[in-house]
Amino acid sequence: MTSEQFESEKEYQSRMSIMRTMLKLGLITKSEYDKIDTKFLKKYSPIFGSLYR
Secondary structure, eight states: OOHHHHHHHHHHHHHHHHHHHHHHTTSSOHHHHHHHHHHHHHHHOOTTGGGGO
16 A cells, blocks of 8 residues: 555545534434445545545
8 A cells, every 4th residue: 555545545434433423412304424435435436445434
């Protein structure tokens, strides 16, 4: 894994962690979460991130 790939993975995972917390707290809906996840997958192209989907 290159440093660029690592950074992309780290950014994706950290942002999705925040989104999962927001979902748990009811600040966003499951539909909104799914849309955000799709956008972040496209933006960051994580290697492992898509495995958690």
